[in-house]
Amino acid sequence: MLTLFHAPQSRSSALNTLIDEMGIADRVEIRQTDIPRIDGTGHRDPANPHPEGKVPCLVHDGAVLTERGCIILYLTGLFPESGMAPKPGTPEYAAYMTWLFWYGSVMEPVLILDWAKIDHPALTASLRGQPEIVARLRAALQKGPWLLGDEYSAADLLCHSPWAWFPDGMPDDDLIRDWVARCQARPAVARSRARDAAAMAARAAA
Numbered sequence: 001m002l003t004l005f006h007a008p009q010s011r012s013s014a015l016n017t018l019i020d021e022m023g024i025a026d027r028v029e030i031r032q033t034d035i036p037r038i039d040g041t042g043h044r045d046p047a048n049p050h051p052e053g054k055v056p057c058l059v060h061d062g063a064v065l066t067e068r069g070c071i072i073l074y075l076t077g078l079f080p081e082s083g084m085a086p087k088p089g090t091p092e093y094a095a096y097m098t099w100l101f102w103y104g105s106v107m108e109p110v111l112i113l114d115w116a117k118i119d120h121p122a123l124t125a126s127l128r129g130q131p132e133i134v135a136r137l138r139a140a141l142q143k144g145p146w147l148l149g150d151e152y153s154a155a156d157l158l159c160h161s162p163w164a165w166f167p168d169g170m171p172d173d174d175l176i177r178d179w180v181a182r183c184q185a186r187p188a189v190a191r192s193r194a195r196d197a198a199a200m201a202a203r204a205a206a
């Protein structure tokens, strides 16, 4: 049994969208949970097995997975017919895995540090910075329309997400802007946003 612990309008929304894109909503139970939010609302849910009480958290027959890139890789591997990832062993799959790992190890940390206005030579030496993030995305999107070329994949779904949630805090670039618009135009995104909005409204009314 697969269960996703999901808090609406949070990082787990990407997984909510992915499950819709993959057509596996009947195979994964989406369990709504709560988290402490930046505005002071919400609380840690003791039922959520994430070691830090965060989302997303996926449970598969008792095994706990955390980190969006990891959960995405796991689900697209379990359901290869979903069309959201290339075939393992191909050059496209190598690129796919690289995007997922690069996102969590480099891209999001750099964007958070930049947003927090934290700068240090050690950070630049190991992670590089925003110009390198933009250059890497641009290099792929110049061949585009998607990160892997002709096919939309879960790598696009994950990597575009900071622009979808915090457009004003992200570096502005024409190719990235158009790519984010293409990603956001996916019908699964609209459905996921509507589900999240309804859940947030119910939470506020409770």
Ligand SMILES: N[C@@H](CCC(=O)N[C@@H](CS)C(=O)NCC(=O)O)C(=O)O
Pocket (backbone or CB within 6 Å): 010, 011, 012, 035, 036, 052, 053, 054, 055, 056, 066, 067, 068, 069, 104
């Ligand atoms: N690196 C993790 C980050 C997960 C994360 O920070 N999730 C936030 C939601 S946006 C959370 O659960 N925050 C609650 C908390 O910090 O207790 C991932 O990408 O999955």
